Structure formats: structure tokens, C-alpha cells
Amino acid sequence: MNETIITAEKATKSYVTGSVTTHALRGVDLSIEKGSFTCIIGPSGHGKSTLMHLIGGLDRPNSGTITVAGRELSRLDNSSLARLRGEKIGFVFQFFNLLPGLTARENVETAMMLSGVPEKEQAPRALDMLSQVGLADKADARPNQLSGGQQQRVAIARALANNPEILLMDEPTGNLDSAAEAEVLEILFKLHRQGKTIIIVTHNSDIAARAQHIIRVKDGRIAP
Numbered sequence: 480m481n482e483t484i485i486t487a488e489k490a491t492k493s494y495v496t497g498s499v500t501t502h503a504l505r506g507v508d509l510s511i512e513k514g515s516f517t518c519i520i521g522p523s524g525h526g527k528s529t530l531m532h533l534i535g536g537l538d539r540p541n542s543g544t545i546t547v548a549g550r551e552l553s554r555l556d557n558s559s560l561a562r563l564r565g566e567k568i569g570f571v572f573q574f575f576n577l578l579p580g581l582t583a584r585e586n587v588e589t590a591m592m593l594s595g596v597p598e599k600e601q602a603p604r605a606l607d608m609l610s611q612v613g614l615a616d617k618a619d620a621r622p623n624q625l626s627g628g629q630q631q632r633v634a635i636a637r638a639l640a641n642n643p644e645i646l647l648m649d650e651p652t653g654n655l656d657s658a659a660e661a662e663v664l665e666i667l668f669k670l671h672r673q674g675k676t677i678i679i680v681t682h683n684s685d686i687a688a689r690a691q692h693i694i695r696v697k698d699g700r701i702a703p
């Protein structure tokens with residue numbers, strides 16, 4: 480039997496804005512196998528990003544439980560949760576979120592600083608990560624000197640910096656043209672072959688068609 484790396488049980492999340500309460504997740508149960516390639520799909524505004532934030536420990540549910548790598552997140556205080564995130568999960572977002580004043584290598588190093596990698600190991604490791612995404616020759620370029628696809632590959636290198644088991648991505652190709660998207664996808668499939676657990680929130684049906692598992696979110700619930 481395959482090992483489960485993430486579970487959600489009866490997870491709910493509501494947002495209160497003024498007098499309006501939005502029930503973004505209304506009771507979600509799921510499990511994701513270690514080493515699997517999963518897409519989370521569904522209509523806009525139905526709770527996909529909220530689900531990603533909960534299973535990534537970026538936000539907490541109002542009720543229910545989330546377990547990541549054997550740790551139930553509600554039992555962790557904020558600093559333990561941040562440590563678990565830093566060790567186990569690499570995040571990639573639609574808009575890259577690179578620091579504009581830093582080079583590609585320095586952007587990758589920022590993730591290592593937070594997790595206490597010794598300073599002299601940071602640069603060689605960042606270069607290794609950049610070469611894994613085919614950007615060894617762009618280590619000294621700043622984000623505005625890189626194409627969108629290259630910027631996203633730097634963001635993937637940064638997400639890999641602490642060798643996480645899980646890569647959690649929100650529309651990682653949503654801002655890319657089809658050639659850049661294909662390059663990023665090849666990297667993600669390579670990482671999957673290397674054993675990473677890949678979870679992608681996407682509207683892109685081509686990506687979903689290539690996933691091993693699909694989680695469909697509708698009206699704050701998992702659709703059958």
C-alpha cells in the first residue's frame with residue numbers, strides 16, 4: 480500500500496469580511512499519496528487556493544484536521560508550523576514572487592537563509608538548484624533580465640532549496656506562454672520521477688490531463 484503524505488478530514492474554512500461570511504471550504508476530506516502527481520481543479524472562487532493554503536500550512540482551518548508528513552498541523556504552534564513548512568514543502572505561485580533587487584542565485588539562497596543552511600553552503604547549493612532547472616548560466620541575472628518562464632524556473636529552484644518532499648503550486652504556468660509552460664511542465668515531471676510529491680492547483684486542462692490524480696473542488700467540497 481502506498482504511503483499517505485497529506486490528509487484533510489472534515490476541514491472547513493470561512494472568511495469574514497465586515498458583515499459577510501464566505502464559506503470557502505465546507506468540509507473537505509482527502510488524502511494524497513507520497514510521490515504522486517495531483518492536480519486540484521474546479522471553478523473559480525470555489526475554494527482551490529484556500530485548500531492549497533490549508534494543506535500547505537499557510538493558513539489554519541476553522542474546524543477539521545490537516546496532517547502533513549505524519550504531523551497534525553493543529554497541534555503545532557506557529558513557529559513549529561513554519562519549520563515544518565520550510566522543511567517539507569516548496570511553494571510556487573502564479574506570479575513568481577521573486578525579489579526584484581536580488582539575482583537568481585540570491586533569490587534561491589533566501590529560502591536557505593530561513594532554514595539555517597550554513598552560509599558557505601548556500602551559493603553552491605543555489606547553483607546546483609538553478610542547474611536542475613536549466614538556468615546555471617543565469618545565476619547572476621535579476622528577475623527583470625529573465626523571461627517569465629525563466630523567472631518561474633528560478634521560483635521552482637527556490638522552492639527546491641531545502642529539498643522538500645512536497646511541491647505545492649498555485650497556477651504555476653498561469654502567467655506563461657505555451658513554450659514556457661511546456662518547459663516548466665517538463666521540469667515538474669522530472670521532479671516527480673525523482674520522487675517528489677507534486678500538487679498543482681490549475682485551470683489548465685492540458686496539465687490536469689497529464690496528472691495521476693485529480694481533486695475536483697466545487698462549492699467548497701470535493702466533487703466525486
Ligand SMILES: Nc1ncnc2c1ncn2[C@@H]1O[C@H](COP(=O)(O)OP(=O)(O)OP(=O)(O)O)[C@@H](O)[C@H]1O
Nearest residue numbers: 494495496501503522523524525526527528529530
Ligand atoms: N482572504 C480572504 N478573505 C475573504 N474571502 C476570501 C479570502 N480568500 C478567498 N476568499 C473567498 O473564498 C472563496 C474561495 O476562494 P479561493 O481563492 O479559495 O477560490 P479558487 O477556487 O482558488 O478561485 P480561483 O480559481 O479564482 O483562484 C471565494 O468566494 C473568495 O472570494
